[in-house]
Amino acid sequence: MNTIKLVIAFVIALPALGREEYTRNFDKTVPVASGQRLRVVHRMGDIFIRTQPKGELTVHAVIRTSALSGNDAKQFADRIRIDVQPSGSTMLVETLYPKQEDGESWFRNMSYSVSYEITMPENSPLEISNSFGAVSVTGLKSDGEITTSHGRLEFRDGRGTQRLEDAFAPVEVSRNAGDLSVSDTNASVTIADVSGQVRVKDRFGKVTVTKSGRTTIMSGNGAVDLSQIGGDVHVTTSFAPVSARSVKGNLSITNQNGDVDAVGVTGSAELSTSFASVRFDDIGGWVTIQGQNSRVRGNKAAGPATIQNSFAPIDLTDVPKGVKIVSQNSSVTVTDVGEAAVKTSFGGVVLAGVGGSVNVENQNGSIDVAMSRQQSCRPISIRTSFSSLKLRLPENPSYSLTAKTSFGKIQSDFPVMVSGSLSTDSVSGKIGAGVCSLNLVNQNGGIQILNSGSK
Amino acid sequence: MKFECKDLDRAFEVPELMSDAREHARDCPSCTNDLWVWSEISRVTSGLREEWDTPDLWPKIREQIAAEAPGSRRRSWRLPAAIAAALLVSVLGAIWYEFRPGISIKDADFLTEQTLKELEGTEAAYVKSIGKLARLATPKLEKPDSSLTAAYREKLQVIDSEIAELRASIDRNRYNTRLQTELAALYRQKQETLQEIVHREHN
Numbered sequence: 001m002n003t004i005k006l007v008i009a010f011v012i013a014l015p016a017l018g019r020e021e022y023t024r025n026f027d028k029t030v031p032v033a034s035g036q037r038l039r040v041v042h043r044m045g046d047i048f049i050r051t052q053p054k055g056e057l058t059v060h061a062v063i064r065t066s067a068l069s070g071n072d073a074k075q076f077a078d079r080i081r082i083d084v085q086p087s088g089s090t091m092l093v094e095t096l097y098p099k100q101e102d103g104e105s106w107f108r109n110m111s112y113s114v115s116y117e118i119t120m121p122e123n124s125p126l127e128i129s130n131s132f133g134a135v136s137v138t139g140l141k142s143d144g145e146i147t148t149s150h151g152r153l154e155f156r157d158g159r160g161t162q163r164l165e166d167a168f169a170p171v172e173v174s175r176n177a178g179d180l181s182v183s184d185t186n187a188s189v190t191i192a193d194v195s196g197q198v199r200v201k202d203r204f205g206k207v208t209v210t211k212s213g214r215t216t217i218m219s220g221n222g223a224v225d226l227s228q229i230g231g232d233v234h235v236t237t238s239f240a241p242v243s244a245r246s247v248k249g250n251l252s253i254t255n256q257n258g259d260v261d262a263v264g265v266t267g268s269a270e271l272s273t274s275f276a277s278v279r280f281d282d283i284g285g286w287v288t289i290q291g292q293n294s295r296v297r298g299n300k301a302a303g304p305a306t307i308q309n310s311f312a313p314i315d316l317t318d319v320p321k322g323v324k325i326v327s328q329n330s331s332v333t334v335t336d337v338g339e340a341a342v343k344t345s346f347g348g349v350v351l352a353g354v355g356g357s358v359n360v361e362n363q364n365g366s367i368d369v370a371m372s373r374q375q376s377c378r379p380i381s382i383r384t385s386f387s388s389l390k391l392r393l394p395e396n397p398s399y400s401l402t403a404k405t406s407f408g409k410i411q412s413d414f415p416v417m418v419s420g421s422l423s424t425d426s427v428s429g430k431i432g433a434g435v436c437s438l439n440l441v442n443q444n445g446g447i448q449i450l451n452s453g454s455k
Numbered sequence: 456m457k458f459e460c461k462d463l464d465r466a467f468e469v470p471e472l473m474s475d476a477r478e479h480a481r482d483c484p485s486c487t488n489d490l491w492v493w494s495e496i497s498r499v500t501s502g503l504r505e506e507w508d509t510p511d512l513w514p515k516i517r518e519q520i521a522a523e524a525p526g527s528r529r530r531s532w533r534l535p536a537a538i539a540a541a542l543l544v545s546v547l548g549a550i551w552y553e554f555r556p557g558i559s560i561k562d563a564d565f566l567t568e569q570t571l572k573e574l575e576g577t578e579a580a581y582v583k584s585i586g587k588l589a590r591l592a593t594p595k596l597e598k599p600d601s602s603l604t605a606a607y608r609e610k611l612q613v614i615d616s617e618i619a620e621l622r623a624s625i626d627r628n629r630y631n632t633r634l635q636t637e638l639a640a641l642y643r644q645k646q647e648t649l650q651e652i653v654h655r656e657h658n
């Protein structure tokens with residue numbers, strides 16, 4: 001029966017056999033001169049820092065080891081050194097792990113970690129160098145420089161210039177009065193309530209910024225989401241969407257293969273992407289869009305809009321200062337616009353409510369232009385081929401007309417005082433007083449001059 | 456019930472509490488981290504279950520028992536039965552010990568020998584599987600430059616370089632749970648990236 005008990009005891013104990021763990025605490029409190037820099041050099045463990053008004057540094061560390069025997073675990077833990085001492089003008093906190101010496105083969109089976117809880121003076125500049133551990137800093141009222149990897153980095157309620165760097169783990173910042181720069185790889189960056197400038201460099205991770213000053217994002221293959229930015233914004237990324245909302249300043253977004261969305265910008269907007277859509281709404285200045293195979297949609301720009309694109313439709317409304325569009329294989333629709341200059345091909349052009357001069361060149365695409373009621377006329381030049389050309393004018397127009405087509409007819413709702421020779425495919429003359437020039441050219445398609453009121 | 460950090464251990468035992476735990480973790484970075492590590496470990500360890508044949512084990516045990524207890528034939532069935540029961544208990548115990556619900560992540564800084572062994576076995580299989588995926592993705596990655604291909608190549612280089620660095624750290628700290636979890640996360644990222652590339656190739 002004893003044998004049975006022994007066997008049972010042995011097999012039950014099996015999982016626990018082989019490893020022993022040991023934990024040792026380290027505590028030290030030292031005075032720190034006002035404004036003295038604190039430097040923490042560490043790896044393999046978390047660092048949690050909070051601040052206090054008084055000039056005192058309190059370090060609490062938990063040293064954990066795991067080994068084949070309890071004795072080995074303790075021996076290794078005892079050899080892990082934590083230095084808390086002045087180094088020049090800096091107060092240094094450093095973790096020193098033992099190095100393997102000759103004959104110490106048991107090192108191979110060691111594992112270890114050290115975690116810190118530090119309370120430091122709030123006005124001391126802080127420098128942290130960590131790896132394989134999370135870092136959390138709350139209440140720092142001085143400059144900070146924090147680096148870690150493979151561990152979440154959190155920074156809260158700070159004041160001063162902060163530089164944060166992480167890799168393969170997210171960075172989260174909330175509330176800092178001062179400039180902030182963040183660098184990360186393969187992980188997200190989330191920033192909120194930073195009153196200074198924000199600079200973020202990230203690869204393969206999403207960047208989110210809410211309520212900040214001037215903001216610059218250099219990302220690669222990561223989405224960018226910005227809102228309530230109180231200064232100019234510059235964004236570069238690729239293969240991921242960019243969204244910017246409520247920007248008090250100018251906005252510049254350079255993207256590739258990712259959507260661009262800009263809403264509520266008080267200044268100008270410079271937007272570019274390829275093989276993805278661009279959308280803007282409520283821009284206070286001019287708008288420039290550089291697209292390639294990009295669906296472009298826009299509403300309300302106080303300044304003029306300049307758009308280059310190809311192989312995708314363009315649809316704009318409410319651009320009183322006018323548009324200049326150069327595209328290929330794109331349809332163009334613009335409503336409520338000042339002057340309009342459009343060049344495209346293989347797509348229809350529809351301009352409605354045009355209040356300024358018109359210059360449209362199309363190839364193999366229809367054109368339909370409706371001028372708004374205006375106090376004085378503006379020059380109009382429209383050219384296309386192999387499709388229809390329609391121009392809608394309000395009552396009492398005043399144009400000097402030259403219209404020419406081939407294999408098509410010229411029709412006008414308004415009386416034309418013809419000069420020179422008269423034919424169905426070419427006409428010159430005056431509509432009304434003939435104040436502004438009106439040139440209409442088509443090939444293999446008709447030309448219609450319509451009264452806006454007529455159907 | 457107002458969920459607090461101290462309730463987290465209980466939430467790991469009682470699945471019904473997990474929604475409260477997640478809700479609480481939204482505003483609690485410490486618990487967010489614990490939950491994340493827990494889910495990572497659960498995810499990684501769920502793939503560790505492995506079965507293997509041990510045809511020699513039972514005869515050897517029986518042989519040994521027979522040698523140790525040459526006495527009564529009547530009692531002979533009780534020993535194997537007890538050992539079998541004990542083995543079953545030990546396996547269940549091992550599973551419970553490794554993945555016991557009440558465990559706090561801070562208490563699981565280190566892997567046990569057995570978990571590490573299983574993890575290393577699984578890692579080898581994982582690496583082999585990733586190797587197969589990589590072979591499928593190679594033609595796509597070798598195609599003339601496009602910005603998408605370049606982005607994928609860059610991402611794979613970043614991951615590979617980090618895997619190499621992490622493995623060097625693990626060599627000196629093999630039982631450290633964080634390091635092993637991070638390595639598993641990197642392998643997963645690499646696998647997902649390769650799958651994306653292969654998927655695009657097929658599309």
